[in-house]
Amino acid sequence: MDADISDSLQAAVRGAIETRQPLQPRGHGSKDFYGNAAGGERLDVSGHRGVVSYEPGDLVLSARAGTPLAQIEALLTEHGQMLGFEPPQFGGRGTLGGAVAAGWSGPRRPWAGSVRDFVLGVRAINGRGERVRFGGETIKNVAGYDLPRLYAGSLGTLGLLLEVSVRVLPIAEAEVTLVLEPADPLRQMLDWQRRPWPLSGLCQVGGQVYLRLSGTAAGVDAARKQIGGEPWAQGAVFWQALRDLELPFFAGGSPLWRMSVLPATPPPDLAGEWLVDWGGAQRWLRSEAPPAQVWAAAAAAHGHASLIRDGERGGGVFQPLPPAHTALQQRLKAELDPSGLFSPGRLYSGF
Missing domain, CATH: 3.30.70 (Alpha-Beta Plaits)
Known part of the structure; x- marks a missing residue:
């Protein structure tokens, strides 16, 4: 059932600020396996759901963060449209907010665009307990910093998403x-x-x-x-x-890695089984190779790698950042979540 529970979510955030209790926003939990183990008490966002506005002629849809992807796609299909970034629905589940926070794009990504390419605006609660709005509901709405797209791939570390406006595409003839x-x-x-x-x-x-x-x-x-x-x-x-990572390749027992490289990159010198997607730009690897070896191979190819499932996770699951990038991430976190309230450690240790 559609419902706006933004008031109760804001109250929960403000209460957590007072008690200094970190929070972990969560929709369906379909991507709990992704990223580092996050600290904080889980805050259920799945009840905050429903399409807020949708004008097929404008190719723009706005919905609350807990709205199931299945509900959105069913509505779009009725009007001959779709989510162009083709977000996964692991186990048939997933919410719009979770799709944006994870930043995962499907097989169509090199030709249609990534998740952040489709995000036009967001409403969120920041680490001060304030409701903020970035962007809007039109394609040409950006002036200055493109803040809405920062939430794509942030894994809930920059704030609690309340509503997302996305550009949609017509279904091909x-x-x-x-x-x-x-x-x-x-x-x-x-x-x-x-x-x-x-x-x-x-x-x-x-x-x-x-x-x-x-x-x-x-x-x-x-x-x-x-x-x-x-x-x-x-x-x-x-x-x-x-x-949705349901091909037989993904069912193996070895650690599963996702590597992003230039499409023409020769196969990295890593033992294991490969699946090549995005015309060569995304490489999936099943390998027992140590994380440091995989990250070194990705860096040598001017790319980056993430440990998706299984394997040794004590040293983190994402490609280590250069010092300058780490400093930038920390500054961004400090601005939007000064008390370190949201999903601490989910991306990298320390923020």
Whole structure:
């Protein structure tokens, strides 16, 4: 049931400030496995839900942070629209606020944009117990610092999200998935991305490459004929399973890493099993390699890596930051959450 419980959430935050009790905002908890173990008492945001405004003609939707992604996507589908950043729904769960806080984008990300590219505005409660608003509900609303996008990927460390306004996209007229087995998958994926084709997914699993085309019927058909191959009936199931980490690859027992690198980066010298997504820009790795070795390999490739599941987590799960970046993060945290109230340690130790 839709409800606005912002008053009670603000009261809880102000009470926590008085008692110096850290808080851990939480929606469905579908991404509890992600990030470092956070300190603080859990603050349930899932009751703060409901679409606040939606004008299909403006391609903008605003909803409370606890609104289930499934509810939002059902509404958008009725109007032939979708969330362009394709957020995961682990176990069929997830909220809009959690999707933004986690900053996870699905297979469509290189061609449609990331989570932060779609965030237009936020309403939140900061570490002083104040309600704040950044951005707005129109695409051209940014003047000065683009503060709303700072909340994307912050894992709840900058404040309690109350409401998010996002840009949405029309559902493509046509969409097909092709499965191919090129001799050199990475080189072939790079070549395909140079073509004027309506790509919306490009992934390598083993020796097979899965390619998704989304656009006008004429554009998709023309690209498919140039690429070759026949449409695969299970394409929609595959991309959803990839998005939600439900492919067999993700079920292994070894530590699961996610690495972000330039698409043309050769395979890093790390023992393990690889899955290549985003046309080469996102690499998933199952490996028993020590964290320091994985981070060193990512840094050598001018990228970064995060430990997603399992493995040794005592030294943190995210790529260590350079001193200048650490100082910037600490300054940002001090400005928006001066008492260190929200999810302490979830991103990095000390903030």
